[in-house]
Amino acid sequence: MKFDTPATTNPIDQMKIVGKPTNRIEGPLKTTGTAPYAYERHDVAANQAYGYVVGSAIAKGRIASMNLDAARAAPGVIAIVTADNAGKLAKGDFNTAKLLGGPDIEHYHQAIALVVADSFEQARAAASLVRVEYAREKGAFDLAAAIDTAIKPKASFGTEPDTAVGNFAAAFAAAPVQLDARYTTPDHSHAMMEPHATIAAWEGDKLTVWTSNQMIAWSVGDMAKTLGIPKENIRFDSPYIGGGFGGKLFNRADVLLAALGAKAAKRPVKVALPRPLMINNTTHRPATIQRVRLGATADGKLTAIGHESWSGDLPGGGPETAVAQTRLLYAGENRMTAMRLAVLDLPEGNAMRAPGEAPGLMALEIAVDELAEKLGMDPIALRVLNDTQVDPEKPSRPFSQRQLNKCLETGAAKFGWSKRAKPGATRDGRWLVGMGVAAAFRNNLNGPSAARVRLAKSGVVTVETDMTDIGTGTYTIVAQTAAEMMGVPLDKVVVKLGDSAFPVSAGSGGQWGANSSTAGVYAACVKLREAVVQKLGLASDAVFADGKVKAGRRSVALGDAATDGELVAEDKMEYGDLAEKFQQSTFGAHFVEVGVDAMTGEVRVRRMLAVCAAGRILNPKAARSQVIGAMTMGAGAALMEELAVDKRFGFFVNHDLAGYEVPVHADIPHQDVIFLDEADPTTSPMKAKGVGELGICGVAAAVANAVYNATGVRVRNYPITLDKLLGKLPDMV
């Protein structure tokens, strides 16, 4: 099905099941521990051996020699895979560094060997016996020191490095009120609960991997390329995923090494990356240095908007697109954005929840707060005044829907924004209390997505698609969509996901999964409905409801259409140019109240509110979970998350969850989420958009702005830890 004109009325609009707060259909499996995650799939292949990854001890250089004798002789060892004996391997399109390094080393903890043994303990013990001599080379590990060498990168995923409209320099120089400030955001780790893990087994030249992966088709293709075998010979199965946040968009060392290990050991092999390896072996959100310049008239109209961002990556990598939102968020005639990329020999950077916007808004939305202060304006009023209903770089393109102002105003009323006092003026015992606000913005992306639906005699509808559920609630919205379309209750729908044998979906990433994958299911269900009415000899306007198909005076049980055998329909949703004609984005407003301990400078969030305008909300319960999870992650980014870079040795030092702190329950006392009632007919027949990434966008800046309001201290370098406040807090007593 091609979606190239805005949606009109369709069966989803009934909203009998779609749009209702719905418990996860796979919830009981997860809460009873019976949803098997990759590493636990003991039953999928007999005789599984264990692989343990050896990571490079240096960040850059070469392996001078590698002695495997002691490891080979260790108890239980079956095989050892290294670049030397693995045969010819290509590099996949989605990873920047090789998944199996050697002799050249591109980053710390790059995998250089896999030791396979009968037990996990044997593999781990033997792995430590692999003796490696390295020839270290000098690397670049310090972003601040490397920005002078940064270059203009090429466009990636359609994002140009630079944009310019009007005459920014002149307009900024002439602006009566100016802000020019520099902000930094550190490297972040996805830190999802489930590690990267894979079981691999070969049958002849056919490979099956049971893994934890967000993007099945991309990863099948990349594995085929890496191994040099046809795609058709590879099956991926990833039904349950314990979080990804972008860290599992692509294959990592576990997939490749499990496959190579299984080949070498001639039996299935399972591999999980230990936590320290997750941080330096896999991808992370790259650090940024950002400069924001805003020029405004005395009454707050933005006349000049400039945003530059510097980030680093391994050679061949890409920039963190931290200026993306600035191209769209506020009106202003003269604008410029630019991204520059330096070569760094740290582990490779890549997407993490709301890549670009998350760190970009961390800077931009403090800058707006600072400008409001200079103007003596309320920061909400400043944002409202500079709203735009069209793409400010291409005014002929309207936003499909944009209710940012309503998000801000709704939130202000609900949160008690009018009670916000001047900076440093509110005290509650030993706590300095403040409120902050920030706009949330994340683009909506759609991708082609296919699904197959089967109707059984029993009236049960089974959906099959390689779409993934990374903890977001995909199973449930897919089931809701099929149930709404076929007129059956939710418990008559079976959803099967994550298997590359199923039709190719959009996958999970960039908050495109929910709308795209359900649109694919919609398309397949439209086909199945046609097959049903044809089979039953009913008029094409038959109504599907209550497990029946009704046309005129006839009412037939849905399952009757399958009495002679299962009815199967498959289709793919594809998109025309609506996303070019209309700028499709999601919006929100984050409100945060913090307390800052006047004596220690410790910042603690007191309450948070998000108001989101993100199209039709398919499952308000799961969407709320997505947003509160993202708000929590945003609070982490604001207050504690930072991969500490050792600039001498070139690695992230705090590579475990004791060192890389993310918020715990005690950090998040109270959260609220409001969804504005929306349905966007330009996005798909579902009229939905993404929401899982919107939730993190702007949160950290709202926290930072609240800290400023509490203390009068402006911190522009994240995370806002107490050492950055301490010297500027009021004296004790």
Added chain:
Amino acid sequence: MKSFTYERVDSAAAATAAFARMPGARFIAGGTNLLDLMKLEIETPQHLIDVSRLALDKIEATAEGGLRIGAMVRNTDLASDARVRRDYGLLTRALVAGASGQLRNKATTAGNLLQRTRCPYFYDTNQPCNKRKPGSGCAAIGGFNRLHAVVGASDACIATHPSDMAVAMRALDAAIETVDAAGKARAIPIAEFYRAPGKTPHLETVLAPGELITAVTLPKPVGGTHIYHKVRDRASYAFALIAVGVIVQRDGTGRVALGGVGYKPWRVEAAEAALPRGAKGVADGLLAGAKTTHENAYKLPLVERTLAGVLAQAKG
């Protein structure tokens, strides 16, 4: 993790005798620290002597009016003991500020005192670390050292001792009772228990190899207001950036011990005389001779401010 053998013993004498047979052995109690370190091959004992079920799990009154806490008393049980809560509130508060409920259910009094540093380089066997591998160097000096020591450190090691419980024990003048392989018992004041890193940061306490902790004793209660303030980047389940434990009497005199600043719970009795006059003098005395890095210099004002806040709180 290296493979190892394991035995469970049923008396303190059997424990030390087992060590005499297997000199490279380690005692294991709750295992919450030792096992993590073994998985990473930071500790590689060939033999474990499980002391976790020894009958050293009681809290008893001493003839002197204090308490004898068995070495195997779990952190949870110690924190919730009615006598401890009433008379040694600092200890309860320090304990519950540490780790998580699950860990405290496992962790023992002896194990807590002997837990090893959280210096991240200590945890990465690719990196130089004198504490882990004597003579290899100290990666934290010149590296990421925001969490590291400001007092008592050496050119060989700037690690801190991470225990919260030990800070309270120090303020309470606890003593550590041990028995060695020859059956000889002794009591070591906690002030003398930890060794300065000097050139040998891998030697952390004055315990002889195979010397078993049997109990920790507390002298009779000293009254006063007990406050433990642990400062950290997140609200729970994080090690202290610094911690301040105080016992303040009505007349403003009292005791102060710090966590997160040095290789041991840090107390300078001489500095406490300044307590009635406020935080500054005490902090100056406690931190005299401090050596900071660009990243951990914040600890000095933080100690003073936290202490000032705690003293204000003690006044009520």
